[in-house]
Amino acid sequence: MSSRALRRLERQRETLASEEAPEVDDEVEYQHPPQQQKAKKNLFALIGDNSDDDVDDHARDDTDEAVKPEPMKVSLPTKSQKRKNKKKAKAQVAKEDSEDDFDKVLKEYGIEPEQAIDTTQELDMDEDDEDDTAHFILDPSFRFFTPKKQVRCAKLLSVDTKDLDPDNEFKKLFGKLSQEAIDDANSTTSTSIPPEDLQKIRRMARIVRGWGGRDRRSIPGTTRKLVLTKIRDDWIPTQKKDMTMEELTAREIVQDRLSTSEDWIDVINNDVTTELKYGIKYYKFERGEDSKMANSQFFASVVLRPNHEAVAQLLGRYPYHVETILQVALILIRQGDKSNSNGLVERALFAFDRAFKQSFEIGNGLSRLPFNYYLNREFYLAIFRYIQVLTKKGTHYTAFTYAKLLLSLDPSEDPFGVRYFIDFYACIAGEFQWLVDFVNSALVKTYTNWYTPGLAYSCPLALLSLGKHKEAKEALQRAFVAHPYTGYKLLESIGLADDIPVNDYSVFEVGPEIEATTTAYLLQAPAIWKNAQDRTFLHDTLLEFIRSEIALDNTREKNGLIPNNFIRFAILSDEGKVMAKIPKEWWEENEIFEYDILPPKVGNVERLEDFIDDRIMNSFTDDEHLMEMVRNMSLQELIDNAPHD
Template identity: 40%
Template structure:
């Protein structure tokens, strides 16, 4: 039914109602329903019933306006709800409007989809606008933060820049406790000189392949299978059987250890190494907060903010700090106690050998026995093998990040504070291994280990690597490296960082590179910096008679005599070319004649860091000897060098062969107010005595005169007592 018919019927109904006349039958049939229904059905379907209309293409708003213009039916007020309910019932039974309803739904769906598409496009545009705004705000925020960071760094950089200017003008003549003049920019410039580049450079077998061609695997395997100590074939066979039963031990490359998939880096497993799955020690990384305590412990001049900035900049460069730690087991405490008694209380080499058999992986015992055999002079090969075994003990204990850095050749990013007892043992192990490599003529490998050892603490250099690194640089023909080192911040920041060896060996490096003019220029620098060494070199060469000056014409300190001797003992091996030796002689004589040294001319005197920590000698002529120089002299074992040390040095009670001049001990104590107790934390500087069982040690002292059998019985008794006292998790 069209809209025109509906309008006509509605008009007739209204007229009949006004005149009280009867409504036609057509109207009567639909009269009642029209009152109740038209609002929800008839008018809702008006546009669908008019097929001739073009309303499908009209906008929805026009349809609404047209529908509002139509006369509305009268609806009884109380039947509104019924009307709504009836409308719901009216839709289903109506058969005629089905096609029209489908058409309506399709049309309505198109309109809704179109509207939704428009809304989505609008929302999308709004989201893009919001995203652009957020992006702009984020960029502004990042830029603002960057500005603040740059401002902060600029402020701190100004602080370091001032120090750089001061140290660039002239080397610093004193040591501050944390070497603040060795700034982050100087460290960054020095990192390439501390890098081993490739982990293979720490493998002597790789150098031997380069020197002697491609060695066969059988030859290398035969060398690696040699035993450290005399061992019977029966015991060796038992070790091999245990190795097969110990999963992950050795492998084809002799670098597998149980409990980890990581390979050994600086050692290999030999046949006489007892297979075991238990590590003798552990390693941990030192975080920034704990590292600040290390620096605060020895600080004397820098502010806390300066220390924090120093730590932050080092961590930004990728530098990481580590520390070896002992595993607190019963056997380990017994081994420590017996070692302390055999070395400190009553030195006894035989008991050390027995201790090594009982505890084959006790690092301190391995290093001490190796030194005893080295002094005897007849067991160098055995001594070197024991040092390699100690190196294996440390190697298998490397922490994961430490292992990753070293395996990547990034030795310049690894630090081991000298305050840790086992860290100091690792230093000594590397020092003695370098000497062993030199005896085997593996000079390039030895130089790589020198870089590694110096990188562990480049500023402090606790074992004095600067006093011998030039030796291996010349012998390995790494002349350009030595030249770069001598002019780097590693040698120019502080006065004592430039040693006679580096200064005069750089002259030799220029000569090997056929650059005589640079050699003369470098010789002048070395002459003015170390005139006493120059005088002794002319005297040692012996081609000038008489000498142009006398020794009394030069101002000489005890340190000058010692440092000069560190180079003189190695001079004949380095300057073995007669032409180069003649050049050195002639040029030094010219300098003494044309540019004489005035006795009154003084130089800056650098104090040892440990002097600042309370390790000062009583005599004025020895108080300023750097402790790293003393350690180097003692560890070198050179009689001429050790004879130069003042007697007061040998009278110290901290000159121990296994731990030479350790840093000053400290104990950090925190008081807990809530619990009312003292919390004693692990000290920054620890020593062997911290890992000794005092009860067992006291019994050993009291029974010092007992026979060997009684001592062993006493030891077993105390070991049982320790096992009973030990918690279950640390019992073996």
């Protein structure tokens, strides 16, 4: 019998023994006869010695005489403790059963379970054996974006957590602010609230010890500080977290990739092992069973029977339910109430912020949140919404920092298409050298699809701003060869002369992807190509390339499908011109819900429907069916079916 089976059998025996033990209502202390305790070791005798057994005999004898025996206290478990122990034992047995099933899969591929995750292999970070080829096919496993490349690019995606606070950017813009001004700004509510309700919340905050603190970043029950948000006066004080964060085990990561990848299990296993050794960690957000009521009511009010008022009422009952918060914020934006909507987005970020695990290093560029987990997707959505809030406030450097953070959470998938807009924020924030380094890194060069029109044509602008005109011309030529259609359209939109051959781009076969991504960049381009000298350079250089027919043999301009990450970006940006480029057939084939736009279709994918109460859903379904029957009945039928005394 294997050691795992023996451990499981032993736990089952302990569970049965605890069930048969007599019930004890209170914790009882038993006084045992005095026993001689184990000698305390002389710490000085251990210096320079790794062995616990080789302690000097004389030191041991002296210590034994010095230590007096004390009565040992033994406590029996209470009823509640027994129930908890029983649940833990059953959960452990179920976990080990699933591990046994996974071990069988490993053995089918000739991999011993004990060797599945080998952590003894040494890795050489200095070895330079990486492939610098730009690969045309974006494989699902992102095989060419190796762990070594990810680690080398981590610095480009790392952020200083101080830069996540827009107040610090305001200080740089307007000079040093007094502490009174900062405190006054922080004390403002994030949403409009009646004064009497605000007084009640403040009284509650005094009761909940550790709520906020002087820096407004303290969390009850922990010494960890908030990173993304500051607690506002109108936020309901509570010690209970609405969610938690868990670090994924190597086994869980392998299982997730097996559900989506076509690679062999030994290849996946080796990749995961290598990533973990390089310090790349994977996390997911989780909620407890008590959230099913809020999830169910939200689902019913948004999907089954859409009702804005019902969603707004849910916010009063569940003030930190992130789906409700973000949905109400979106409703307020469409009603023109931007101030209150901005505050709600901050509150949604707070719900995630207080759930961060102590080991979660949010700014190191190596912490990952897989997109297949439902609450991870909600965190992506909250960050994207907050970037929009920061843009409206004019804090572009903070928005740029959040864009880096959003990309760092999954640089391979890039679920919200950060590569389609981060160049805009880098240029607006004046981070020109960062943009050049980013375009020349494996984060862009590994796959041709990662070299987006925005990155391609903004890089020459960054080089011009750095005074590197020769490199700027070379970068513009590279951009035009990769995206000639975008170059023609860019001349058409911000060109300086009447002799622009705008019709020449008809020679290229332009599909939905090229047309949509070009349209998205052209909406941003005028805001960054503002300098007259830069425009002249763009005009003259592009005309030179066009006349030399440098890009006529281009093969990248194909009739490709629009990537899902760009579609998410387009929908969330709410740009009509961009969404109009998405084919009509796509809208007919896909159902879009704004709380979870385009979840993955392949693999172990969590959805909101997985975390709702079926009984509540059945009641809503029955009620809807009844209302449909009533609508279809005639007046006489309603009278005939009405109850009579």
